Amino acid sequence: AQSVTQLGSHVSVSEGALVLLRCNYSSSVPPYLFWYVQYPNQGLQLLLKYTTGATLVKGINGFEAEFKKSETSFHLTKPSAHMSDAAEYFCAVSEIQGAQKLVFGQGTRLTINP
Amino acid sequence: DARVTQTPRDKVTEMGQEVTMRCQPILGHNTVFWYRQTMMQGLELLAYFRNRAPLDDSGMPKDRFSAEMPDATLATLKIQPSEPRDSAVYFCASGTATGTYTEAFFGQGTRLTVV
Numbered sequence: 001a002q003s004v005t006q007l008g009s010h011v012s013v014s015e016g017a018l019v020l021l022r023c024n025y026s027s028s029v030p031p032y033l034f035w036y037v038q039y040p041n042q043g044l045q046l047l048l049k050y051t052t053g054a055t056l057v058k059g060i061n062g063f064e065a066e067f068k069k070s071e072t073s074f075h076l077t078k079p080s081a082h083m084s085d086a087a088e089y090f091c092a093v094s095e096i097q098g099a100q101k102l103v104f105g106q107g108t109r110l111t112i113n114p
Numbered sequence: 115d116a117r118v119t120q121t122p123r124d125k126v127t128e129m130g131q132e133v134t135m136r137c138q139p140i141l142g143h144n145t146v147f148w149y150r151q152t153m154m155q156g157l158e159l160l161a162y163f164r165n166r167a168p169l170d171d172s173g174m175p176k177d178r179f180s181a182e183m184p185d186a187t188l189a190t191l192k193i194q195p196s197e198p199r200d201s202a203v204y205f206c207a208s209g210t211a212t213g214t215y216t217e218a219f220f221g222q223g224t225r226l227t228v229v
Contacts (some may be wrong), residue, residue: 106156
């Protein structure tokens with residue numbers, strides 16, 4: 001069964017600094033990978049996804065992520081943090097075959113310091 | 115602007131009462147997920163449907179939870195009887211299964227408090 005591990009339940013960076021949120025997955029078949037963002041009292045919103053093709057994918061709000069099969073990773077980055085990026089971020093995996101259900105990591109809360 | 119609509123947004127109920135949460139998926143989507151979010155467990159998949167048929171409800175406590183899709187525009191999650199440990203935010207998400215993956219669009223959630 002597929003699973004996702006997000007390293008660090010809480011990440012704090014200064015405004016303007018690099019944002020790096022880590023995600024490692026486990027899947028018996030090539031996965032589809034997603035990053036979602038959740039603002040306070042809101043539902044989850046899709047940031048970006050990897051399905052096939054280019055391993056570096058770009059999403060909304062300046063975020064991008066790179067699929068590295070050899071490292072089973074899908075880390076999320078943003079070159080320069082903005083105060084509005086403060087939120088909780090979830091990595092998710094969906095298998096290509098079978099039921100295609102989405103399984104989420106535990107989430108990483110991102111805090112931006114002025 | 116198409117969106118998943120969940121009602122109610124907030125629900126406070128007494129232990130033992132029945133609770134029904136409703137979800138209107140985005141028109142044309144053929145897959146509906148129900149998730150529960152708590153601080154301790156994070157996001158747990160309770161059940162999901164494709165073309166209104168339940169595909170997997172293994173994450174749901176069967177003795178008190180039930181999920182249905184009476185028609186393509188309505189999904190319901192019912193808890194009877196409710197218990198304090200059911201307090202959580204319940205999210206519905208819908209999407210279109212492409213044959214290879216399903217991208218999920220989430221509603222705003224129902225915050226349930228059982229006292």
